[in-house]
Amino acid sequence: MSASDRPQSPETRVVTGGRRPEWTAGVVNVPVWRASTILYDDVAALRAAAGADTHHRLYYGRRGTPTQWSLAEALTELEPGAEGTLLYPSGVAAITTALLAFLKPGDHLLLPDSAYDPTRAFAMGMLKTIGVTTTLYDPVIGAGIAGLMTPATKVLFLESPGSLTFEVQDVPAMTRIARERGITTILDNTWATPLLFPAMAHGVDVTIMACTKYVVGHSDAMLGSATAVASHWQRLRDATYQLGQHVGPDDAALGARGLRTMAVRLRQHGDLVDPHRPLAGRAGGRRAGAASGVAGLPRTRHLHARFPGSAGLFAFVLDGGGDAGRVALIDGLALFGIGYSWGGYESLALPIDPHRYRSVTRAGAEGPMIRLQIGLEDPDDLIADLAAGLDRFRAAR
Numbered sequence: 001m002s003a004s005d006r007p008q009s010p011e012t013r014v015v016t017g018g019r020r021p022e023w024t025a026g027v028v029n030v031p032v033w034r035a036s037t038i039l040y041d042d043v044a045a046l047r048a049a050a051g052a053d054t055h056h057r058l059y060y061g062r063r064g065t066p067t068q069w070s071l072a073e074a075l076t077e078l079e080p081g082a083e084g085t086l087l088y089p090s091g092v093a094a095i096t097t098a099l100l101a102f103l104k105p106g107d108h109l110l111l112p113d114s115a116y117d118p119t120r121a122f123a124m125g126m127l128k129t130i131g132v133t134t135t136l137y138d139p140v141i142g143a144g145i146a147g148l149m150t151p152a153t154k155v156l157f158l159e160s161p162g163s164l165t166f167e168v169q170d171v172p173a174m175t176r177i178a179r180e181r182g183i184t185t186i187l188d189n190t191w192a193t194p195l196l197f198p199a200m201a202h203g204v205d206v207t208i209m210a211c212t213k214y215v216v217g218h219s220d221a222m223l224g225s226a227t228a229v230a231s232h233w234q235r236l237r238d239a240t241y242q243l244g245q246h247v248g249p250d251d252a253a254l255g256a257r258g259l260r261t262m263a264v265r266l267r268q269h270g271d272l273v274d275p276h277r278p279l280a281g282r283a284g285g286r287r288a289g290a291a292s293g294v295a296g297l298p299r300t301r302h303l304h305a306r307f308p309g310s311a312g313l314f315a316f317v318l319d320g321g322g323d324a325g326r327v328a329l330i331d332g333l334a335l336f337g338i339g340y341s342w343g344g345y346e347s348l349a350l351p352i353d354p355h356r357y358r359s360v361t362r363a364g365a366e367g368p369m370i371r372l373q374i375g376l377e378d379p380d381d382l383i384a385d386l387a388a389g390l391d392r393f394r395a396a397r
């Protein structure tokens, strides 16, 4: 077997993906091509271009340049079984476009109760106004999802683990049922990325990432992606073009720069967050009675084995106490910033109240909850910072 025949590991593909010689023109990174107008040699060339497929051909700025094509191709190469990837100006734009691509008036959507709040807001808002109905389901329903499907069901949306409460879904069991019935499955795979969960191998039709998080990785750009299997590619691409979705070349280049180090960063982010021995448990274990549990774990522990490692985002439940204790814990942290988003190199802490965004399941927390994004700082420094925070919490309680 020659070197080029050997199947490459995903860690290698994040480095090599999308770097075609005709796009890099000899430099390591694909240059930033800034373009709206593309000039044609003559009228015949213009007419020929207008009638031809624009895929990977300069046509007009909105259809991209090698800068965007390269990142999209790299993301496709990360997901075995994928046909292609489209880029969006944010993760939310990727989600709303994918939903619009596969839903029309009269259709029915199944959405997990733990979905990212803006996804839920889009279903309850704009999708409702165009006549799409939504049923929110318990994220750990598994094969029981069959009981909620109707002849009108056209999309089964998945997000695993769920936002804030981190329930891991039985993706293969659910996609198998959806595929039998011709229902499109769309997975928000932002937490795991294809490195921790190759979604298409588990039967997903369209996989979405808020690249703002781990792909960009440095908290300095917004970006989204949607990757589709062949049977769903054309429809996703048509909807994306019709909605005028486009990512500027500078943001695409930041995404590509981040992607090259994503595998090593994820390893470091996740090192402290072994799902069976999470950081909060380790820091709290030495101070009995501070943390009572980790969100999502009790109901879905058996499914964590599907992830070969962990990402660096999780939430935990404080053992009783009130908001004042939680605020004292967070406000005094030296290394954890207070802010939205995650996936950058810096650690973050956020008070969360998931019950505000749940309809059919209880968030189930017996105490205040905190979400942590573990950054790339030294683990021992982070543990010391959190241990001091848990002391503040106990003192305030």
Ligand SMILES: *Cc1c(COP(=O)(O)O)cnc(C)c1O
Pocket: 090, 091, 092, 093, 116, 159, 163, 188, 190, 191, 210, 211, 212, 213, 222, 223, 224, 341
């Ligand atoms: C942040 C996030 C999004 C949205 O991404 P933006 O780039 O902020 O629009 C979608 N899904 C999940 C799970 C997220 O955490």
